[in-house]
Amino acid sequence: MTRILIVCLGNICRSPTAEAVLRAKLAAAGIDARVDSAGTGSWHVGDPPHADMQRAAERSGYAMGDLRARQVTPDDFERFDLILAADPTNMRDLEAIRPDGNATPVRLLAPYAGTDQDTVPDPYYTGGFDTTLELIEKAADGLIAQLQ
Template identity: 70%
Template sequence: MPDPKPESILIVCLGNICRSPTAEAVLRSKLADAGLGIEVDSAGTGDWHVGDPPHADMIAAASRAGYDLSQLRARQIVPEDFERFDLILAADPSNLEDLERVRPAGNSTRAVLFAPYAGRGVDAIPDPYHTGDFDGALDLVEAACDGLLSQLQ
């Protein structure tokens, strides 16, 4: 039996200034266009950027593609997120491992890798904070959002 359609999705990366806020904005836009009222948020596993806007280069790449990240602010995942969200998507395997360390005992919220939804045979969205490839990260995020959306419809 397939997983039930989530009512809320959280996307998680390391600092919540590149991959996950971009995915939040892209997924929110695509869900709205499809008429699906699913709550979307993002968070980071680390606390270095809490309260900061997304990385300026990520804002610029997203803006060129028609997404506005300017109002988003970084936050760190908290154990309560496992109760608030039905599906948690991790940007890479390291983020998924970090999520499992935060997961409350006995919680069964589905937490999986986000990149495989892109259908490109990859398990991670490379972190543009380190690679400098903000457009490439955006492209993979868009593909993963499209793959997820096709499964939700």
């Protein structure tokens, strides 16, 4: 079983969306995987995903109302086989808490979409909830193609 963690800033927009999308697409592809999400910041711990992000996801068939934000911990580097960051800042923050000697791959999520961008735009600031969802769906498809 592959264990994947997706990380963004607050764990209320990008990473829980990627969690819901990846879970659905991996299951449809018949790939045995465990997917979770977390944020580098603690501001929203315990909160559900952003309401506008939930609505965008639900319009495309992804339920995420049961998800709750949590903060990434150094233990996550041992619990997961792959950690995907929503942007370079989150990737840098992940590397800052990586335990010494740990080799868990930390990669950017956006390049799996087959584009040259390194960032999944944060709709908390941009308002582009549907655009963010579309990029995450493409990235999920790209990741799954590599896992098969």
